[in-house]
Amino acid sequence: MSDNKILEEPIKNGFGKGLAKAAQEDSNIVALCADLTESTQISLFKKEFPERFIEVGVAEQNLVSVASGMAKMNKIPFISSYAAFCPGRSWEQIRTTICINNQNVKIVGSHAGLGVGPDGATHQALEDIALMRVLPNMQVFAPADSTEAQKITIAIAKTKSPSYIRLSRQPVPTFTKQAGEFKIGEGVRLKEGHQITILSTGTATWHALQAGLKLKEEGIDAEVLHFPTIKPLDRKMIIESAKKTKRFITVEDHQIAGGFGSAVAEVVSEEFPIPTIRVGVEDKFGQSGTPDELFRLYGITSTNIIKKAHQLIKKTS
């Protein structure tokens, strides 16, 4: 990654800045944290708006339902913890007190995915996309970098919908466009191509893009599509690309069961069935290691994506 000389930044920084910015414009925004103020970067908000900040302690179930009560009173609560704990521990409270209750709470799950690294399996949320996208009323987002995290935070603060944003811990290249507002529900075409499509979400998109560029050097014209919104998913973009390339590879730092790849497979199997390979964690838990070691071991790398692309093209040619 460092070869590209692109600024690397933890994605949570964008969230922290976005929240502080959104809160300057809307005094109804409140923030709640469960003893992880610094590591989720909600600290920027706390510093600027101490009267609108609530510290609930290590209590993720309470975190969720207190926020539900505040949303009832027309506040716009942003709540944050590690994704392994919220939504991990507090899923039923999210289902009942936010989703069935239809309250406008924004859940920010940080430290998601293998990129958590040395903390190991317990802290590497690999199931959160599945847990959140199955809930009616919930929107689901996974930004690729700090810039996009900031834009998503600002955009969802203006909606009335319960929302989940998935953030990774490790510093990642900042490569998405600075200009323009975030458009909820729209995929982003990073590279046009006609032989195969690589579809990805979150920080895995960087690997997808690198794979697409390297494939071009190898004479394969791959399309690269990034989906910062997992729900509502940009079905139109998926179907159009399926009809064009007829080969899909999905990539995510998450279990392949129930996650982004499953969401894409649901669309194509209903609308335009084509061979689809899902790259992600294959029904295993993570473990301690550096993020790069773990991505290599579990195959969430541009090298593995390229390998899968060759396999798929060979199989379908």
Next chain:
Amino acid sequence: MQDKTLKQLEKQAEAIRESIVEMVEHAGSGHIAGPLGMSDIMTALYFRIMRHDPKDPTWSERDIFLMSNGHCVPVQYATMAHAGYFAKKELLTLRQLGTRLQGHPEREALPGLENTSGPLGSGLSQACGIALSLKIDQNKNRTVYITVGDGELNEGQNWEAIMLAAKYNLDNIVAIVDRNNIQIDGPAEQVMPLESLKDKWESFNWHVQEIDGHNLEAIIDACAMARAVSGKPSVIIAHTIPGKGVHFMEGDFRWHSGAPTHPQAEEALRDLRSMRGKIIYD
């Protein structure tokens, strides 16, 4: 509504009990003992204590009522209907397809419901969120009333909320524990002992009162005291008899859930009618 005498309130509670028996029998499922036991508390709240307007459920200065023990919602529906939120005949739609009276309360289904509940243990957290918001908005007029089941206190989330309410001095919360000592698997003290419950709340820095949950005057006085307390949240442990007024249901955990048959319902209604004016409220 504000002017009902204690005698009139007693009559009101009895009428609500009759509605509960009729609606749960008609629904063919649901919970009956808890609602019968909470009828006096709910009557006191809706007909005397709370500031609310059945004709304007979204009145911006209303007090807020949450039923955390959502399975007891038949008593809330019955009380709301008797208070004029909707026609009493709608009570017979309980639990039917398309009804506004869902098996457990759903906020968006019925105007006047303030939250969705059923899965136990999250009401106090929501009450904290509402109370915190009122504090942020510097609104000192509005109070959050919440009922919590005693078996429900087995859920750990309650104690997270109890700590938070004390931390933020949420004196605009009045919690009422329906201490009826039954839950699905048996007597509450056998399933999971809570005693000394008063000491537990006190040690979490709440203002605690313990009352007879069938004594309307005691309920009204305890809520007035709770509102007057400054700097800490208040809880009223209300001792109630589940199935109150129906002799074969009183105190029997097997009536926690399940609807009476038609003959049982008729017997229950006879009981309630013969008890009219005899249920002891002292």
